[in-house]
Amino acid sequence: MLRNTLMATVALAALVGGAHAAELKVGAANVPATLDPGKDHSNSGSQFYYNSFDTLIEKDHTTGEPKFLPGLATSWQMVDDTTMEFKLRQDVTFQNGEEMTADDVVFSFNRMLQATFPPYQVRSKDRLSNFESAEKIDDYTVRVHARRAEPLWETLINMQQLMIVPEDYIKALSGDPAVAEDSDYEAFSLAPIGTGPYKIAEFVPEQRLVWERYDGFWGDAAPFEKVTVRRIPEMATRITALKNGEVDLITNLPPDQLQLVESDPDLKVEGMVTPLFHVLIYNTQNETMANPKLRQALNYAIDRDTLNEALWLGKAVVPSTHTMEEFGPLYMPDLETFKYDLEKAKTLLAESGYDGETIRIDTSASYYTNGLLAMQAIAEMWSQIGVKTEINVNDAWTGGDPTMNARNWSNPMYFADPFGSFGVMWAPGGPAEGEGRFKTDADYAEKWERFRFSSKVEERRQAYGELMERIKQDPPFLVLYRPYESWGMRKDVDWAPMPGHIPYVLDFRAGSIGVQS
Numbered sequence: 054m055l056r057n058t059l060m061a062t063v064a065l066a067a068l069v070g071g072a073h074a075a076e077l078k079v080g081a082a083n084v085p086a087t088l089d090p091g092k093d094h095s096n097s098g099s100q101f102y103y104n105s106f107d108t109l110i111e112k113d114h115t116t117g118e119p120k121f122l123p124g125l126a127t128s129w130q131m132v133d134d135t136t137m138e139f140k141l142r143q144d145v146t147f148q149n150g151e152e153m154t155a156d157d158v159v160f161s162f163n164r165m166l167q168a169t170f171p172p173y174q175v176r177s178k179d180r181l182s183n184f185e186s187a188e189k190i191d192d193y194t195v196r197v198h199a200r201r202a203e204p205l206w207e208t209l210i211n212m213q214q215l216m217i218v219p220e221d222y223i224k225a226l227s228g229d230p231a232v233a234e235d236s237d238y239e240a241f242s243l244a245p246i247g248t249g250p251y252k253i254a255e256f257v258p259e260q261r262l263v264w265e266r267y268d269g270f271w272g273d274a275a276p277f278e279k280v281t282v283r284r285i286p287e288m289a290t291r292i293t294a295l296k297n298g299e300v301d302l303i304t305n306l307p308p309d310q311l312q313l314v315e316s317d318p319d320l321k322v323e324g325m326v327t328p329l330f331h332v333l334i335y336n337t338q339n340e341t342m343a344n345p346k347l348r349q350a351l352n353y354a355i356d357r358d359t360l361n362e363a364l365w366l367g368k369a370v371v372p373s374t375h376t377m378e379e380f381g382p383l384y385m386p387d388l389e390t391f392k393y394d395l396e397k398a399k400t401l402l403a404e405s406g407y408d409g410e411t412i413r414i415d416t417s418a419s420y421y422t423n424g425l426l427a428m429q430a431i432a433e434m435w436s437q438i439g440v441k442t443e444i445n446v447n448d449a450w451t452g453g454d455p456t457m458n459a460r461n462w463s464n465p466m467y468f469a470d471p472f473g474s475f476g477v478m479w480a481p482g483g484p485a486e487g488e489g490r491f492k493t494d495a496d497y498a499e500k501w502e503r504f505r506f507s508s509k510v511e512e513r514r515q516a517y518g519e520l521m522e523r524i525k526q527d528p529p530f531l532v533l534y535r536p537y538e539s540w541g542m543r544k545d546v547d548w549a550p551m552p553g554h555i556p557y558v559l560d561f562r563a564g565s566i567g568v569q570s
Contacts, residue, residue, distance in 0.1 A: 074276060075277070076278060076279040076280065077301050077546075078283075078301050079281065079282040079302050079559065080283060080291045080299070080304070081284055081303075081305075081559075082285070082286055082305035082419065083100075084261065084282065084284040085098040085101070087258065088242055088256055089238065089241060090102040090247075091161075091164065091172075092242065094213075094214070094467065096420075096556060099465070099556060099558060100304070100557045101559065103562070104250065104251040104264055104275075104280075105245065105251050105253055106247035107124050107248045107249055108212070108215055108217070109126040109129070109139050109141075109158065109195075109215070110207050111124035113553055114560065115552070117553055118553075120553075121207045121211065125142050125145060125153065125217055126139040126141055129207075132196065135198060135199040135203070137199075137210075139158075139194070139195045139197070144271065145271045146248070147219040147222065147247065147248055148249075148253075148267045149222055150269065153219070154193070155190070155195050156189060156220055158189075160218070160220035161216070161217045162186075162195075163187050164218075165177050165181055165214055166186055167186060170238045180209070180472075183200050183201060184198070184209075185200050205472065208468045213555065217247065218241070218247060220233075222246055223237050224237055226244070227239075244256070248271065249267070250270040250563065251275050252264065260284050261282065261283045263279065263280070264277075264280040264281075266278050272563070273562075275562065276561070283300075285303070288305070292306075292314060295541050295543075296317060301542060301546055302542040303542070304540055304559075306324075306539040306541045307364075307539070308364070308537060311539060319543060320543060321543075323550065324538060324550075325549070326369065327535055328465070328556055329463050329465040329556040329557075330372075330464040330534070330535055331534055332461070332532050333460075333462075333530060333533060334459065334461075334462045334529065335351075335530065337491055337527070338455070338492060339455065344405045344406060345527040345528070347402065347405040347406075347407055348528045349526075350397075350398045350399075350438065351435060351459075352391060352398075352528050353394045353397045353401065354395060354434050354435055356395075356434060358371055360431075360533060360534065364426055364427060365536060369536050370535040371533075372534075372535065373386055373389045374386070374390035375390065375471070377466065377535060379466055379469045380469060380470060381470075383514060385514060385517065388518055390522075391531055395437070409439075410441070411441045412459060413442070413444075413456070413458045413459070414432060414459045415451045415457050416444065416446055416447075416461050417447070417461075418448060419448075420448065421463065424461050427533065428444055428461055432444055452484075452485075452488050455489065465555060466555060472504075472505060475520075479491070479530075481501055497523055500520050501520065504516035504520060538556075546566070546568055547567040547568065548561075
């Protein structure tokens with residue numbers, strides 16, 4: 054079946070006793086407040102959707118290369134420059150037993166493409182704005198229409214935000230069962246249902262999630278009868294829970310704790326350089342931060358290689374620009390957007406007119422691995438050129454706070470293209486501009502249009518280079534590094550993060566995890 058084909062290259066041990074295991078227990082640093090693949094794009098939420106939901110087009114997650122495979126669609130083809138047709142897999146059911154048909158696919162797409170629910174409108178704007186609508190041809194045929202020729206069809210159809218959800222179930226959650234209302238979507242985010250191998254049997258926001266095997270799944274059966282995830286925000290407590298056998302696997306293990314886990318003969322560690330950037334962002338519209346030379350000076354003053362060695366034991370990747378290997382032909386390490394140069398930082402600071410104002414650095418205590426430590430180290434680096442700082446530790450998001458000066462953030466790879474990381478965050482009208490801390494102009498928009506919609510790779514590369522030069526000269530952010538994230542687990546658990554997933558996905562499907570006899 055598809056799952057066997059998809060994961061055939063992954064060598065895993067047999068499950069206990071040659072049969073499916075009973076339960077896996079996970080200690081996670083974060084559990085989100087809601088679970089809806091359409092509205093969510095958080096690092097904490099992205100961990101959980103793949104086990105319960107499917108997309109029309111699947112992806113080979115064993116490789117970072119964009120190898121697309123049949124998912125809920127068995128085939129797809131272009132009808133014209135702006136229309137793609139999908140033939141749907143038959144005999145697929147949602148986890149409440151209802152059959153999935155073209156009506157559900159059209160509903161799932163149009164709730165995003167023609168969004169009226171405010172959270173969907175945000176996601177539609179930042180990554181789906183070129184898609185116009187989905188149309189039912191018959192019960193197992195759907196056409197999706199774009200506004201203009203789309204160079205990234207399969208890549209975008211594979212996105213988490215276009216996972217398929219049940220129309221009738223959602224409409225019946227509140228109010229009029231014939232109409233999809235905002236209250237239906239709010240209710241769905243607390244009791245979600247998909248077509249994947251695990252149904253969400255229990256969800257306590259920000260605390261606990263329980264998956265149970267869905268025996269009606271169209272593909273290979275889930276390897277566990279039950280998976281329980283509970284939030285354990287304190288790192289030391291997570292490690293203790295693993296050592297004591299309270300959990301089988303833990304997330305967000307920083308490099309300086311690897312030896313503590315690996316020294317236990319019953320435990321091991323798996324890790325990878327994550328397809329995500331930790332970034333430092335600036336509020337360019339704040340009076341204190343308005344001068345580009347000040348922000349250039351701050352960027353040049355940060356020794357990112359030292360941060361890597363101190364916080365990640367050299368395991369992170371420090372890029373020269375906003376690029377990563379997963380971008381394929383759009384990977385551009387030859388660009389130099391970010392560089393450490395202390396003397397240049399001092400010169401630019403003097404030219405900026407900086408007069409001793411305190412720069413407030415906002416950060417969460419634990420959301421980003423090593424996030425607080427990184428901000429403390431950056432504050433010390435800035436002090437070396439005479440910049441005063443104050444660190445504001447607050448778990449609330451302050452990216453839209455007009456009094457914010459600087460803070461840490463992340464730019465995940467939501468899909469394997471620069472649009473899927475830089476573009477989603479920094480496009481005209483995207484989240485950074487939408488929250489008021491970044492402003493584009495006509496020149497930026499023209500470069501963006503050429504990058505986003507050119508059909509030729511070289512034209513996209515040229516435009517992306519021009520965008521990076523704009524970022525260099527008037528920086529709204531600094532890419533710090535791609536962090537090396539690790540997971541601790543029992544030695545008999547065969548699991549590792551796969552390079553083809555978006556960041557942090559806990560893939561517990563058949564072929565992706567096993568438990569040794």
